[in-house]
Amino acid sequence: xxxxxxxxxxxxxxxxxxxxxxxxxxxxxxxxxxxxxxxxxxxxxxxxxxxxxxxxxxxxxxxxxxxxxxxxxxxxxxxxxxxxxxxxxxxxxxxxxxxxxxxxxxxxxxxxxxxxxxxxxxxxxxxxxxxxxxxxxxxxxxxxxxxxxxxxxxxxxxxxxxxxxxxxxxxxxxxxxxxxxxxxxxxxxxxxxxxxxxxxxxxxxxxxxxxxxxxxxxxxxxxxxxxxxxxxxxxxxxxxxxxxxxxxxxxxxxxxxxxxxxxxxxxxxxxxxx
Amino acid sequence: xxxxxxxxxxxxxxxxxxxxxxxxxxxxxxxxxxxxxxxxxxxxxxxxxxxxxxxxxxxxxxxxxxxxxxxxxxxxxxxxxxxxxxxxxxxxxxxxxxxxxxxxxxxxxxxxxxxxxxxxxxxxxxxxxxxxxxxxxxxxxxxxxxxxxxxxxxxxxxxxxxxxxxxxxxxxxxxxxxxxxxxxxxxxxxxxxxxxxxxxxxxxxxxxxxxxxxxxxxxxxxxxxxxxxxxxxxxxxxxxxxxxxxxxxxxxxxxxxxxxxxxxxxxxxxxxxxxxxxxxxxxxxxxxxxxxxxxxxxxxxxxxxxxxxxxxxxxxxxxxxxxxxxxxxxxxxxxxxxxxxxxxxxxxxxxxxxxxxxxxxxxxxxxxxxxxxxxxxxxxx
Amino acid sequence: xxxxxxxxxxxxxxxxxxxxxxxxxxxxxxxxxxxxxxxxxxxxxxxxxxxxxxxxxxxxxxxxxxxxxxxxxxxxxxxxxxxxxxxxxxxxxxxxxxxxxxxxxxxxxxxxxxxxxxxxxxxxxxxxxxxxxxxxxxxxxxxxxxxxxxxxxxxxxxxxxxxxxxxxxxxxxxxxxxxxx
Numbered sequence: 144x145x146x147x148x149x150x151x152x153x154x155x156x157x158x159x160x161x162x163x164x165x166x167x168x169x170x171x172x173x174x175x176x177x178x179x180x181x182x183x184x185x186x187x188x189x190x191x192x193x194x195x196x197x198x199x200x201x202x203x204x205x206x207x208x209x210x211x212x213x214x215x216x217x218x219x220x221x222x223x224x225x226x227x228x229x230x231x232x233x234x235x236x237x238x239x240x241x242x243x244x245x246x247x248x249x250x251x252x253x254x255x256x257x258x259x260x261x262x263x264x265x266x267x268x269x270x271x272x273x274x275x276x277x278x279x280x281x282x283x284x285x286x287x288x289x290x291x292x293x294x295x296x297x298x299x300x301x302x303x304x305x306x307x308x309x310x311x312x313x314x315x316x317x318x319x320x321x322x323x324x325x326x327x328x329x330x331x332x333x334x335x336x337x338x339x340x341x342x343x344x345x346x347x348x349x350x351x352x353x354x355x356x357x358x359x360x361x362x363x364x365x366x367x368x369x370x371x372x373x374x375x376x377x378x379x380x381x382x383x384x385x386x387x388x389x390x391x392x393x394x395x396x397x398x399x400x401x402x403x404x405x406x407x408x409x410x411x412x413x414x415x416x417x
Numbered sequence: 418x419x420x421x422x423x424x425x426x427x428x429x430x431x432x433x434x435x436x437x438x439x440x441x442x443x444x445x446x447x448x449x450x451x452x453x454x455x456x457x458x459x460x461x462x463x464x465x466x467x468x469x470x471x472x473x474x475x476x477x478x479x480x481x482x483x484x485x486x487x488x489x490x491x492x493x494x495x496x497x498x499x500x501x502x503x504x505x506x507x508x509x510x511x512x513x514x515x516x517x518x519x520x521x522x523x524x525x526x527x528x529x530x531x532x533x534x535x536x537x538x539x540x541x542x543x544x545x546x547x548x549x550x551x552x553x554x555x556x557x558x559x560x561x562x563x564x565x566x567x568x569x570x571x572x573x574x575x576x577x578x579x580x581x582x583x584x585x586x587x588x589x590x591x592x593x594x595x596x597x598x599x600x601x602x603x604x605x606x607x608x609x610x611x612x613x614x615x616x617x618x619x620x621x622x623x624x625x626x627x628x629x630x631x632x633x634x635x636x637x638x639x640x641x642x643x644x645x646x647x648x649x650x651x652x653x654x655x656x657x658x659x660x661x662x663x664x665x666x667x668x669x670x671x672x673x674x675x676x677x678x679x680x681x682x683x684x685x686x687x688x689x690x691x692x693x694x695x696x697x698x699x700x701x702x703x704x705x706x707x708x709x710x711x712x713x714x715x716x717x718x719x720x721x722x723x724x725x726x727x728x729x730x731x732x733x734x735x736x737x738x739x740x741x742x743x744x745x746x747x748x749x750x751x752x753x754x755x756x757x758x759x760x761x762x763x764x765x766x767x768x769x770x771x772x773x774x775x776x777x778x779x780x781x782x783x784x785x786x787x788x789x790x791x792x793x794x795x796x797x798x
Numbered sequence: 799x800x801x802x803x804x805x806x807x808x809x810x811x812x813x814x815x816x817x818x819x820x821x822x823x824x825x826x827x828x829x830x831x832x833x834x835x836x837x838x839x840x841x842x843x844x845x846x847x848x849x850x851x852x853x854x855x856x857x858x859x860x861x862x863x864x865x866x867x868x869x870x871x872x873x874x875x876x877x878x879x880x881x882x883x884x885x886x887x888x889x890x891x892x893x894x895x896x897x898x899x900x901x902x903x904x905x906x907x908x909x910x911x912x913x914x915x916x917x918x919x920x921x922x923x924x925x926x927x928x929x930x931x932x933x934x935x936x937x938x939x940x941x942x943x944x945x946x947x948x949x950x951x952x953x954x955x956x957x958x959x960x961x962x963x964x965x966x967x968x969x970x971x972x973x974x975x976x977x978x979x
Binding site for chain 2: 154186187188190202203207211212215216219222224225226228230248249251406409412413
């Protein structure tokens with residue numbers, strides 16, 4: 144029997160999902176659904192937009208208005224949906240390759256516009272759907288099927304990238320820290336402006352196996368052991384933070400006007416609202 | 418909108434036609450020679466409560482326009498060759514997900530960056546086959562500023578009615594031409610608005626009523642929480658690998674246009690019933706052909722006719738065959754176009770040698786002139 | 799009127815494109831058939847610029863000027879570039895500074911008018927050379943009524959320059975009248 148949350152927010156007849164055993168995406172998808180519930184949004188007004196890749200299959204399972212688009216273009220489609228009807232709550236579920244490689248241009252420009260989208264990047268550090276090629280978030284030196292001798296690319300820090308591009312809310316969560324993740328996504332949805340949340344997932348099948356990270360439990364344990372909440376980190380020394388990564392709300396700006404609000408003012412100014 | 422009769426550029430008239438048809442969203446990226454379409458949309462759309470956004474690239478332009486269409490607004494994007502190439506993947510997405518959209522391509526000369534400010538009609542085949550896989554598409558090509566207006570309205574009507582991408586295939590000749598245009602008030606126009614079929618459960622978005630040929634799902638936000646995807650999908654819009662479903666869906670997509678082409682095809686016949694030489698052309702080239710026919714009447718010359726597809730895809734095949742069958746004087750067909758012979762291939766396929774088919778083309782960035790046409794007629798007569 | 803082909807050329811920024819648009823719009827308002835087009839691209843960014851309009855009582859088929867009835871050139875470079883293929887006994891208007899080949903002088907009716915100097919010294923607005931040109935062309939060809947041309951000018955000039963530009967228009971007509979005396 145599915146839980147109440149699953150029953151309410153998922154297309155139960157489409158489950159089980161296609162993700163591999165041990166994949167972190169299912170946990171993150173549930174976190175998103177729980178956050179939407181916690182925000183009390185009318186499901187009829189929620190739109191989930193996704194691109195292509197493992198992450199982007201989430202849209203199909205979620206019982207909202209769901210738009211599974213082309214590779215890299217989720218944020219551009221979402222921009223159209225939101226501007227066309229600003230009353231809709233538009234949430235983008237995308238992956239590390241989808242959002243920061245093929246769709247990187249749309250990501251930074253949506254950040255710059257400060258359009259009210261909540262973008263959640265399920266980051267599994269690899270191209271999973273195509274079988275384990277290195278992505279923009281595969282750590283330097285690690286392996287993928289297209290980096291058999293080790294990845295010489297340097298990887299993106301996605302929240303930092305988004306913040307630098309003008310996102311007015313950024314944060315990071317993990318598949319392990321579900322409660323914190325739900326709270327963070329909730330805050331991202333409530334934020335009126337562009338929010339970017341990196342959801343660190345685990346891919347035991349490709350990234351884990353290629354790089355000898357062990358099974359899913361081991362990879363989730365690594366998240367548990369190495370994530371430091373941003374508030375706790377403030378009290379720690381650089382030595383204590385060595386090799387750790389931050390989770391929680393990483394940046395937030397409240398006084399920057401949102402894109403569709405500004406556009407509606409233009410319409411009003413030129414009399415198009417009559 | 419202002420006065421009923423205005424001197425407008427082709428690129429401006431397209432926007433006015435779109436707005437008259439109910440266009441309320443435009444997303445695009447600047448590119449010559451189509452930029453005036455974006456500029457006028459930016460100016461005009463907010464005045465009618467619509468939205469304009471300049472996206473970060475061509476792909477973003479069509480993607481945002483498709484997103485807006487899914488949210489219920491009639492949407493357009495416009496571009497030229499290089500941008501048209503970039504938009505192709507999402508044209509296929511619109512085709513399989515059955516999202517209405519109008520895509521304007523103001524053609525320019527050559528592959529790659531080519532000659533950005535020179536006229537061409539080299540995207541004719543791309544407009545039909547540009548995106549991968551078998552897919553339905555409707556392509557309309559105007560040959561005057563007035564047609565930029567009226568045919569753009571028809572393009573939106575077709576997009577909504579058939580839930581397909583409609584390509585509005587312009588050329589620089591018409592895009593940058595200024596001439597008189599009658600802006601017809603909306604109460605005098607026939608406008609097709611998106612039909613929404615609520616007899617199905619909301620999730621059965623892609624179910625098709627008996628006697629209908631397109632799914633009539635509601636815009637996002639109206640309570641029918643369904644899935645839209647570029648994968649082959651079942652009636653709920655959920656992805657499937659089922660070969661039977663794939664076959665049924667693909668055939669329905671193609672047949673919805675193929676089987677109803679008589680409602681989509683449109684063409685102009687000028688003195689085709691008794692001409693000896695018939696010139697087949699489309700878009701801006703028609704102006705040179707009309708000029709040649711006009712000139713030919715001032716001298717003792719071969720009797721000319723012009724056959725001009727306005728809907729270029731699906732090609733008005735039956736109409737062409739009817740002329741060939743009925744005109745006993747016809748001894749020569751010339752296909753005139755600003756490319757290396759693209760419509761020529763289609764005409765040769767249809768004519769099947771019943772009448773000799775010759776070709777007049779230009780690919781140097783200059784336009785075919787009436788004299789070029791007259792000379793060609795003489796040469797091959 | 800019979801089909802009349804007008805070509806205006808100058809250097810980029812002199813406003814010859816706007817000049818042809820004003821003429822076309824005025825003639826259209828008077829119920830004539832018109833087309834207007836111009837050269838685009840690098841040509842339109844400095845260098846010489848070319849714009850054309852055709853006015854006729856009949857429907858206009860081919861959209862480009864083939865053999866101009868009238869060529870107006872504001873610079874030497876643009877005259878040299880576009881002087882070819884004039885209609886027999888065409889009208890050629892050039893700024894007074896421009897040298898016209900003898901052959902053109904003998905075959906066509908040529909007016910040397912102080913358009914650029916007039917803009918600067920008489921109208922006192924360098925940017926109005928194109929409007930003076932419109933006045934010149936319309937006085938010579940009468941493609942549109944005075945009222946329609948004035949209205950078209952007012953539709954296209956920046957706010958605050960209406961007076962100056964109407965003066966420019968009238969000055970153009972005056973130049974022709976004086977030359978024809």
